[in-house]
Amino acid sequence: MNETGMSETGMSRTGPGGTGPGKTGMSGTGGSAGAAAAFTPLKRAEMAARAARDVPEGWYVNLGIGIPTLMANYVPAEREVVFHSENGILGMGPEPPPERIDRWLVNAGKQYVTLKPGGAYFHHADSFAMIRGGHLDLCVLGAFQVAETGDIANWATSDADAAPAVGGAMDLCVGARNLWVVMEHTTKSGESRLVRKCSYPLTALGCVKRIYTNLAVLEVTPDGFLVTEMIPGLSFEDLQARTEAPLRRA
């Protein structure tokens, strides 16, 4: 891939359902076909920032480990979003400075966090009752693969995996009202993570609604993947060439 040194954080949206044009330049999903334009895939923090822009005020949100956790840093301070952690926290705030660490207050990844005014604690069964009972507006997870049917594989890379570890992923996938995935578009060796059918062990069937990759934003629709945004300089054909599953343009 071409590296042009772009350092801006986002893409702007031309498709339906967006939050308006972004702060940075962005190519739509039409036009400029055939131009061999240079493009720079988004970095991890940029992917998190892009996904965070779309989280509406008032939503109750669980963020998975990795890039999704970074999203909390990019939700504007004036936008009230309530973060949930599986180990029994609503209203979770950011990591404290070292002198303010409270060893009793950790998130599901055992990192030190804080509680915002209005926050609450509860036990694990209540925490997952919230999740499974459909009370969370949104969960954002990383994934190995997402299929065009919305199937997600994110907990084990092969059936021979030595000691698999699922955590709360299966509960979150079936329980949250909206499941978004933030992940690299391809593996390090260039294989598409957006597939017709997952080859890795499934986490859940048909539940992913939207995907933010380092190249594009896509909706999962009854007709498969719908591209609503692409990074500047990337053509639809470029994107399709890096994607196993067929894509449609918004």
Add this chain to the structure above:
Amino acid sequence: MIDKFVRSAAEALAGSAVLIDALIEQGASDLVIVSNNAGTGRTGLARLLELRRVRKIVCSFPRTSDPVVFEELFQAGLIELEIVPQGTLAERLRAAGAGIPAFYTQTAYGTRLAEGKETRAFDGRHYVMERALPGDVALVEAWRADRWGNLTYRESGRNFNPVMAAAATLTIVQTQHVSELGALDPEAIVTPGLYVDRVLHVPYGDP
């Protein structure tokens, strides 16, 4: 007079870290351990594993930080592992404490963790039947306790403790602080004392 306090960890178990250390001394073996993780480093639960006192571990996420002992035993085929989705683990414990023998959940439907399990459709959605997970003994850590065994917890330290306390036949608690009977706000007691059998005061300071 009801007084569930015991004076030593050995007495608490004659029957968490301090309690696990006491369990190590007490000598029970062929244990089935239910815990969200499979131990860290070489102390506490990991030490119990290393001493080959555990036949099977039921957990959602064995790969927590530094699970060296578990990894060694698992790769050598010296320990059984039952992976349970985290919410299903919590609900199986809750169900055990609530007298519910089994329940249906969407979680894991269509995945390899549902293989061999009964499934059923309700209102057009698919569910997996999961069984309750009762325990013989629960080791629980509280923040405050009174002599009836009423408990409160500190912040995210609540975690699995209340459901474990209710799911076991014998519930043993270590508490950071002791309160006089009546001093805990009845509106704020998380685990009423009827779930608790023994309490050990283990103050290790307010961090």
